[in-house]
Amino acid sequence: MNENMFPQNPDDALDWHTLGEPARKHEADPLTRFRDIAVVVAHLPGDTLAITCAGGLARRAGGHLHVLQMLAMPVEAPDAWALVPDPALVERYAELRAKAARQARDMQHRLSAMCVQGDVLTLEALCSAPPAMAAAAARRADLAVIGRPATSPSDASIAHAYFAGVLLESGRPVLVVPEGTSARMPPRRAVVGWSDTPEATRAAHDALPLLESAEAVDIVVVNAPKEPVEAVEQSVEGLLTHLRHHGVRTELTLCSSGRSPVSRMLLEQAHRKQAQLIVVGGYGHGRMREWALGGTTRELFHDSPIPVLFSH
Structure with a gap:
């Protein structure tokens, strides 16, 4: 063993000027801990920026982005005399599902263009509240991201319902991205x-x-x-x-x-x-x-x- 490997003077073993400084950052990027990121998409203003922000974090982390596309299905009014579902409502369901499938393909193409690994999960809210469904899906992620519309109070109210549901029921942190911001992530x-x-x-x-x-x-x-x-x-x-x-x-x-x-x-x-x-x-x-x-x-x-x- 080389005796010179260890300093003889204890003062040489410590840099007393650095003891009060923060520990050196790990060589690995801290953002790699966000391996799974979920972004809630309710087709509101602000969704685009939320996807961009979440996608940027996922790409930086080398992680996976789960796009949770919320599909609120209309509910048929109870009718004691109805023996079969209303044909008009069945047709409406088919139209909504077809539109959601097209939007899911568009979002999947966008993820590919962003060089982000991810998937689009369409959640049909028929018997359950949409925010509760979003919260259940977000439990599988390290971070949930939600956009906040900036101009329409009604849209902001819908976004707030999703935010509150995910925050209180998922057990995951929620990053709210306001519409119109630069959304620089990670922050300086x-x-x-x-x-x-x-x-x-x-x-x-x-x-x-x-x-x-x-x-x-x-x-x-x-x-x-x-x-x-x-x-x-x-x-x-x-x-x-x-x-x-x-x-x-x-x-x-x-x-x-x-x-x-x-x-x-x-x-x-x-x-x-x-x-x-x-x-x-x-x-x-x-x-x-x-x-x-x-x-x-x-x-x-x-x-x-x-x-x-x-x-x-």
């Missing part, structure tokens, strides 16, 4: 909205492949307790240390929203940092309460001009 800069809750913890962990690929990540704590800055920093030190162990370069920002919604503070911070992604926990106060009173999840879904990754 990201903002993580942090609170000491299971939802925020899950979101930070689920977003690790994206955060590890970013140049800088800003951890934002809104409405921190009225304590010295040192005490607040100590409360989030566990998160900062965890992220740094994964090679994430983090900054900490403490801010008070006053009378402004938390969502507005996060959006302002994302704009100030020129971030391309926001990461937050979703529906920490329950979906019905947020629907009735408003809340950070709903507001970020409708108002964010950049993609948002939610976890529940």
